[in-house]
Amino acid sequence: MDNFKKVQEILQKNNLDAVLISNGKNMYYVSGFAGETGYVYISSKRHAVITDFRYTIQAEIEAKGYEIITIGNGGYEEAINDILKEDGINKLAFESEDMLFATYNKLKDKLLVDELLPLGDDITRLRRIKTPKELEYIKKAEAIGDSVFTEILNFIKPGMTELEIAARIEYLLKINGGTTTSFPAIVASGVNSSMPHAVPSQKKVEMGDFLTMDFGCVYNGYCSDMTRTIVIGKASDKQKEIYNTVLKAQMAVLDVIKAGFKGKELDKIARDIIYDAGYEGCFGHGLGHSVGLAIHENPRLSVSEEDVILAGMTATIEPGIYIKDFGGVRIEDLVVVTETGCENFTNSDKNLIEL
Ligand SMILES: [Mn+2]
Missing domain, CATH: 3.90.230.10 (Creatinase/methionine aminopeptidase superfamily)
Structure with a gap:
């Protein structure tokens, strides 16, 4: 699905480098991946589904045209950090209306990024008017x-x-x-x-x-x-x-x-x-x-x-x-x-x- 382009517009408008989409419905809306476990990562350069082994094959089938990244023993933090480094990301957004406070704290602690910024419900709002x-x-x-x-x-x-x-x-x-x-x-x-x-x-x-x-x-x-x-x-x-x-x-x-x-x-x-x-x-x-x-x-x-x-x-x-x-x-x-x-x-x- 190419709804990631709408997300890239949101990033540009808000002067953000990338976003980690955590809301399961938004992950589906943007990528087609229905697994609801993991993240959809969007930057100006790439769009990826980051998930675990249980969902790798499903993500490959459902998220056409997306890079599928399966986390290793270092968990989500390590997998995300690898991407952030490759992409040179400084301002990373997250869905503040979805992410658990505990998850936020963990990411804030571990991610190698200057700023972790709340995006609110901008991506959810894309879903309001139906095709x-x-x-x-x-x-x-x-x-x-x-x-x-x-x-x-x-x-x-x-x-x-x-x-x-x-x-x-x-x-x-x-x-x-x-x-x-x-x-x-x-x-x-x-x-x-x-x-x-x-x-x-x-x-x-x-x-x-x-x-x-x-x-x-x-x-x-x-x-x-x-x-x-x-x-x-x-x-x-x-x-x-x-x-x-x-x-x-x-x-x-x-x-x-x-x-x-x-x-x-x-x-x-x-x-x-x-x-x-x-x-x-x-x-x-x-x-x-x-x-x-x-x-x-x-x-x-x-x-x-x-x-x-x-x-x-x-x-x-x-x-x-x-x-x-x-x-x-x-x-x-x-x-x-x-x-x-x-x-x-x-x-x-x-x-x-x-x-
Ligand atoms: Mn009702």
Whole structure:
């Protein structure tokens, strides 16, 4: 992959000689190496993957056009020092939003370089606007989620545990083409659904329960994310009212979203509808987040996000209402924002399903 050229531009702009990329997703984005162990080294003169023996062959296959350096008994420090000497590097940057403090201290101690400088999230930011190819992978991953939702509706029966349903969802995601899950599936029923990120438990699904399912898979490295909430049996009037309020908030955002909004402006549209319906204090998380190689990427759609959402960025739209000792509802779609609106990658039904 030749995304290293974008990194070289960042180096030039910041007057840096070289960078050690340590964030696994960034390593993949820049080089194609999916091993997530080691570093990608970029200077004006060269681009290399530095890793250990376990990943040498993988790196040779994946990081086309890259120099592959396997560390020896002297570890990363010795291997990096050899390169720094050959390249004549004085100012070496590192990803300060990724590197452990302990690793930083070790490198600072051992590397033969004048300055070890923080680069912040400059490289992560390159990933914000997706290419058509990246969007194709995200769309495919979300389509797998849609088909899993259809299948799981035929599987769920009262008396099953949340864990059984979660295990089935994860199995179906992989059988239908996902290489892995993008995060452990959330399956929360009844009062458990009042916890936005409940961990699936041995609780059995009962008649009258809300059942929230939040899941996604990885396709060619890219993540998907969707949430649907259904009712087991007939929904009560209160359940219907809560569900329809969340849906109204979500649809209001989907109707207006396009490039140019600040993240906080989109969040406010949904938040106002939920608060005005009397549920202030019941929507304690942000409206959404971007999705790509990582499941949670910036920019966010949240009360504090000042960044503008641009065309080619992805965003989840996932308002919710959560009531302690009662239950909760979240509905989540994944879209790509365009100049004139959005393309919604999620196609599963959003009318309240009573199973
Ligand atoms: Mn999400």
